[in-house]
Every structure is written in structure tokens, then in C-alpha cells.
Amino acid sequence: MKRDAASTWFITLLCLLVGTSLPAVTASQEVLSRQSAQGSELSLQRLAQAPHQAKSSALSKPLVILIGIDGFRADYLARANAPTLQALAQGGVQVKGMVPVFPSLTFPNHLSLVTGVHPGQHGIVNNNMRDPLNPQRFRLGASEVIRDPFWWSETTPIWLSLKRQGKRSATLFWPGSDVRIQGEQPDHWLPYQHGMPHETRIEQLLQWLDRPDEERADFATIYFSDVDSMGHAKGPDSDEVNRAIAKVDASIALLMSGLQRLGLLARTSFVIAADHGMRFVPIVNTIEAEVITAKFPQAQWQWFGATSGLDLNGADEGSLLDELKAVANLQCWPKTMLPSRFGLGAHRRVPDIVCLAAPGYSVAPNRYKPGPLGQHGFDPDDEQMHGLLIVSGYRISQASLGLVNVLDVYPLLCALLGISAEPHQGTDALVRAGLLTKVP
Numbered sequence: 001m002k003r004d005a006a007s008t009w010f011i012t013l014l015c016l017l018v019g020t021s022l023p024a025v026t027a028s029q030e031v032l033s034r035q036s037a038q039g040s041e042l043s044l045q046r047l048a049q050a051p052h053q054a055k056s057s058a059l060s061k062p063l064v065i066l067i068g069i070d071g072f073r074a075d076y077l078a079r080a081n082a083p084t085l086q087a088l089a090q091g092g093v094q095v096k097g098m099v100p101v102f103p104s105l106t107f108p109n110h111l112s113l114v115t116g117v118h119p120g121q122h123g124i125v126n127n128n129m130r131d132p133l134n135p136q137r138f139r140l141g142a143s144e145v146i147r148d149p150f151w152w153s154e155t156t157p158i159w160l161s162l163k164r165q166g167k168r169s170a171t172l173f174w175p176g177s178d179v180r181i182q183g184e185q186p187d188h189w190l191p192y193q194h195g196m197p198h199e200t201r202i203e204q205l206l207q208w209l210d211r212p213d214e215e216r217a218d219f220a221t222i223y224f225s226d227v228d229s230m231g232h233a234k235g236p237d238s239d240e241v242n243r244a245i246a247k248v249d250a251s252i253a254l255l256m257s258g259l260q261r262l263g264l265l266a267r268t269s270f271v272i273a274a275d276h277g278m279r280f281v282p283i284v285n286t287i288e289a290e291v292i293t294a295k296f297p298q299a300q301w302q303w304f305g306a307t308s309g310l311d312l313n314g315a316d317e318g319s320l321l322d323e324l325k326a327v328a329n330l331q332c333w334p335k336t337m338l339p340s341r342f343g344l345g346a347h348r349r350v351p352d353i354v355c356l357a358a359p360g361y362s363v364a365p366n367r368y369k370p371g372p373l374g375q376h377g378f379d380p381d382d383e384q385m386h387g388l389l390i391v392s393g394y395r396i397s398q399a400s401l402g403l404v405n406v407l408d409v410y411p412l413l414c415a416l417l418g419i420s421a422e423p424h425q426g427t428d429a430l431v432r433a434g435l436l437t438k439v440p
Contacts, residue, residue, distance in 0.1 A: 101407065
């Protein structure tokens with residue numbers, strides 16, 4: 001049964017900051033204090049004592065914060081080390097899982113969250129890709145290439161729509177936010193810094209939000225990669241993943257404490273989203289790409305992993321597809337014949353042939369260069385690819401839903417922000433579910 005939104009958020013706030021979850025805030029201090037060795041000295045006490053310019057919550061304009069938790073599989077929430085996230089879910093909207101777009105990778109899904117369109121439309125079709133119109137290769141770690149507006153020219157993220165409709169945004173490490181897309185960027189942003197401690201990220205975001213209403217962002221993002229990193233390195237069922245979950249949970253509690261100090265918490269809507277889940281892939285389940293294409297020297301693999309792909313470069317397509325069909329635990333298509341549900345289409349950045357491994361298998365160059373223990377990129381319908389989605393806070397009613405799609409988050413964000421959406425492929429399922437109370 002849904003509660004009145006205001007009373008729901010009041011109860012959640014009390015539980016998080018004053019009452020039953022006081023141990024969670026204490027845990028936040030303990031977990032985050034370990035980051036001091038990395039050069040961060042921010043603490044809950046420092047947040048509480050710092051001077052600020054914010055107005056009281058009764059006068060502050062609403063704020064929407066999109067929190068990205070990379071690789072947070074939906075069922076991780078049931079683990080006992082996420083009290084802040086669990087309280088937010090109980091006080092707001094919790095879904096069974098969020099189905100990613102294809103491929104279930106980081107960059108494609110983060111951009112779909114803020115555009116509402118499939119990668120085949122926004123153009124970021126993989127974390128690692130080539131374009132026949134550009135000699136450079138887009139890949140993680142190649143920051144100068146990634147920040148080239150060329151790669152992002154087909155998309156209109158929500159922060160551009162906000163600016164064009166007279167509103168403001170502050171994005172901390174959201175893919176694409178450090179790029180001049182169509183000549184514009186968010187009002188506040190930083191180049192991605194993977195090693196920036198959580199406390200420093202939170203301090204930076206709070207500094208951006210500590211402004212008079214007419215200067216403060218209506219929309220903000222913050223991104224955490226720890227859960228994904230540990231899932232890859234140690235596997236989704238590892239103690240390291242559990243500790244990463246606790247660390248991110250503690251950081252969200254710290255962020256909320258800072259927002260309370262600024263008088264913004266009671267007017268903040270949180271959308272907490274994971275781009276994908278994670279699956280354990282035993283090394284013995286490596287599918288050797290070089291063995292498959294040994295008879296086709298012209299063919300060149302462009303993608304490896306659960307979703308792989310290769311260009312023909314003159315090799316006979318029919319013969320190569322016959323060779324691929326004989327490989328166990330691998331299904332391949334010419335890119336023009338990909339299932340429509342994948343929404344990838346025939347974009348020029350997609351290799352000539354795209355392959356999808358069975359759950360628990362992965363394509364790598366050879367057995368001596370296997371992929372990591374934890375992987376994503378599997379079929380979006382695979383339950384272990386489903387990510388977390390929690391919507392909680394100001395103007396959010398209490399509800400429990402089944403599966404939703406990554407594309408459905410964008411229209412929800414637009415509704416919360418009171419802006420007109422760009423053409424998109426999401427549904428209004430989240431909005432129609434009655435998640436929004438009256439917008440003042």
C-alpha cells in the first residue's frame with residue numbers, strides 16, 4: 001500500500017539520520033575513514049561544521065540526484081551490508097530488477113539512462129569500438145579519445161535539455177558529461193578521475209550544491225565504480241564485493257548527511273541506478289577467438305567478452321558464420337540480422353558479425369588471455385545482468401514493482417525535473433505506476 005509521499009520521506013529520513021539507522025551513519029564514518037590514507041580528510045563532523053549558503057528546505061527548489069552504482073546487481077540489495085540503500089528502497093520505490101540495454105556494458109547503459117534511447121541510436125555501442133570515419137579507437141582509459149565530441153554527436157543527454165529549458169545541472173563523473181556535446185556541457189563538471197576518493201567526490205558535489213537557488217543545479221549526478229571493479233576482479237559472490245557494497249552504502253549516507261546540513265535533503269528526489277549486473281565466468285569457459293578464425297586470416301575481432309564481434313575485411317561471411325555456428329555456447333548474427341529486441345541496429349560502429357556467449361561463457365583471444373572472473377555483457381534478459389533501481393525521497397510514493405527497463409528511467413527523470421523530453425524509446429511505466437505526487 002502506498003503512503004503519503006511526505007510522510008514516507010519523513011519516516012525514511014528519521015530512520016536514516018536520527019533513529020534506527022544511526023549505526024549505518026556510524027558505519028559510514030568507519031568505512032570512509034579508511035580513505036584518509038588516500039589523501040581525503042572529509043568526515044561527517046566536517047560536513048556538519050562547514051559553513052554554507054543554502055536556504056532552508058522550506059524555501060529551496062527541488063533537487064533530483066541520479067546516483068550511478070556501476071555493476072550493482074539487483075539481488076545485491078538483499079545482502080546485509082547496505083542499510084542505507086535498504087532504507088531508501090523501503091521508503092520509496094523498489095523494483096525487482098532493471099533490465100539493461102544491449103550490450104549490457106557500462107558506457108552504453110549509462111548513456112541510455114540519460115537519453116532514453118538504445119545504443120544503436122545514441123552511438124555509444126560499446127566500451128571499446130571503432131568508427132570507419134575516425135582513425136582513433138574509443139576505449140576505456142583513452143581519455144583524450146573518449147572526450148572527443150565526434151563520438152557523442154548523435155546524442156542529447158538530459159543535461160543539455162535542462163540547459164536549453166532554463167535549468168541547471170552538476171554532473172560528477174557521468175559518462176559523456178566531460179565532453180562538449182553539441183557545443184555544450186553541464187553547468188558544473190569535472191574530467192573523470194577514477195582514483196578520486198568517495199569523500200572527495202561528495203565534498204565536491206556538495207560544494208556545487210551549496211549555492212542560492214538561482215545558481216544551484218536542479219539535477220545532479222554522482223558515480224561510484226567500486227562494486228563493478230571488485231565484481232570483475234574477485235567475482236560477484238566475493239567478500240570484496242560485499243565490502244565495496246558497504247563502502248558505497250556508507251558514502252550515500254554521508255551524502256545525505258551533507259544534504260541535510262545544506263537544508264536540501266527534504267526536497268531531494270534520489271534515483272539510484274546500476275547500469276548492469278555481474279556474472280561469474282570460470283576460466284575454463286573461455287571461448288578462444290583465435291582458434292575460431294584461424295581459417296579466416298582477414299577477419300579481425302573488434303570486441304571480446306560476453307558480447308563479442310568481428311569485421312570480415314574480405315572474409316566470406318557465409319563460411320565464417322558456418323564456422324561460428326559450430327562453436328558451443330556462442331550465438332552469432334550478421335549485424336543487419338540482430339534480434340530487434342537488442343535495439344543495436346546496423347550502426348556503423350557495430351562489427352560485421354556480433355556474437356553473444358551463453359551465460360557463464362566469454363570470448364577471449366585465447367586461453368592464455370582469459371577475461372576477468374566477473375563479467376557482464378550477457379543477454380539483458382539474463383537475471384544476473386539485471387541492475388539495481390531505487391527511487392526515493394521528495395515527491396516519491398512507496399511502491400514495489402517488477403522488472404523495468406533502463407530506458408524507462410529517462411522519462412521519469414524528465415517528469416521529476418518538469419522538463420520536456422527528447423524523443424526516446426522508454427515507456428512511462430515508472431510514471432504511470434503513481435510514483436510521482438503532485439509537482440509544485
